[in-house]
Amino acid sequence: MAQDDNSGKELAADDSSAHIAAPGASVGTAVVAPDAVKNPGLPPHRKRVTDLDPKKEKRAARTVYTLFYLSIVGSVWAVAAYMAFPITPGDMGSVRLNNLFIGLGIALALLALGIGAVHWGKALMADEEAIDERHPVRGSDETRQTAVEIFDTANKESGFGRRSMIRNTLIGALIAFPLPAVALFRGLAPEGKDTEPVALLSHTMWEKGTRLTRDPDGAPIKAADVTFGSAFHVIPDGLADIAHSDGMLEEKAKAIVLLMRLQPDQLHETEERKSWSYDGIVAYSKVCTHVGCPVALYEQRTHHLLCPCHQSQFDVTNHCAVIFGPAARPLPQLPIAVDDEGYLIAQSDFTEPVGPSFWERH
Known part of the structure; x- marks a missing residue:
């Protein structure tokens, strides 16, 4: 019986070795042919209403640059509120008013800027499915030329260069948005005579x-x-x-x-x-x-x-x-x-x- 058991163990070991050595297979995995699973492809493309109706496209564009205008208004309002509602030492009511109106201005500036950017991307930018192939990044002339072409394509798809109202209001909103921070930081500087930092x-x-x-x-x-x-x-x-x-x-x-x-x-x-x-x-x-x-x-x-x-x-x-x-x-x-x-x-x-x-x- 002992001899039979040993023979069985040797046979099992031989089978295991043969299984591991089989070409194209590994322990715990199955070999699947590359063409065994069919690529289902992309689902049918569904166009947006702004792609089908030019009037709705213009309406979406107006909405975007109106939101950017609101962002500019919010930034300017925050700066104006900082000066119009100063904090009086010992008066908590002035602190509340100052924080309230400055906060409302900053919130409007940031919220309108964010919603406008999201709406621009969802309603107006190019809406086509694409596959980006991954490849090693190399700093050759060919890759640099490809990068230029990608930026050019992105400009055409987004309409950044073509939609001047959206572009200009976005730039204006981005310029105006840091202004409240500049005004608030000014309040950290000491007031009165001899306030030179040196x-x-x-x-x-x-x-x-x-x-x-x-x-x-x-x-x-x-x-x-x-x-x-x-x-x-x-x-x-x-x-x-x-x-x-x-x-x-x-x-x-x-x-x-x-x-x-x-x-x-x-x-x-x-x-x-x-x-x-x-x-x-x-x-x-x-x-x-x-x-x-x-x-x-x-x-x-x-x-x-x-x-x-x-x-x-x-x-x-x-x-x-x-x-x-x-x-x-x-x-x-x-x-x-x-x-x-x-x-x-x-x-x-x-x-x-x-x-x-x-x-x-x-």
Whole structure:
């Protein structure tokens, strides 16, 4: 019986091997001839009413450019509402009116633009079934010429070059649509005298002799308290005392600092900045030089500072030079020293404007 069983196993193994080795077949699949299934083809094409009736085609075109006109009106209305319904400090009614009318204008601009584009595609653009064959993309002269022909065909099918009213109103709507955002961003700028960005960002609360204190309790920091590898979030002495006064947030936003301690031999300092640190302790602005996000993530092993908004990275060992990301310049360094009681103090204000780069900056 044992011999018969072994023979059966050998036979099964032989059959399996023969099955695997069969040409045109694989384990777990069936071999199907290429012509076994007939291609059903595309269903009969059903023309749209705009393809059959020229009057309805013109009506659809009028609907599209009317919607684009409405989008322009919505964008202009949002800008006008921003100026016609200003926000009065302490008056929540003015806030509601401002948000309501600006929101209605932006909603109309975006909704009309979207509906007009969709209606244009469904009612007026070419309505023919086609099959796009996939092929390797090559940058040869032939493929570039083909791309030009495709754009030309798309222009003819969409009617973009031929339907001037639709084209012009679409361009107008796209130009007008960002205007409310421009008007709203203007409200973020400070009002009153001395509002030049260079003047505002060139001076902070830091001055000679100002103690470095912890954020947010305002406790002064001794050099002995800063251990190797640690990072302190720092504000100027006295800022905590004006926590509830007007302008406190603006002053804090400009003056926030990150304090770190490295081994002195790890710092690659230029001659003019060797006196800006104290026994491996360095202080840099927390305001990212990209768009102003707080740079608050410190990697102890690599000595890199990371901005969480857009992943800009700065090298603390090399004056916070940019090593990755969209930031355009290093973080400004705050010159520091130690007073007679061992507390860390600022030698002066920052020597350059803090915050994002801007065209007025020297």
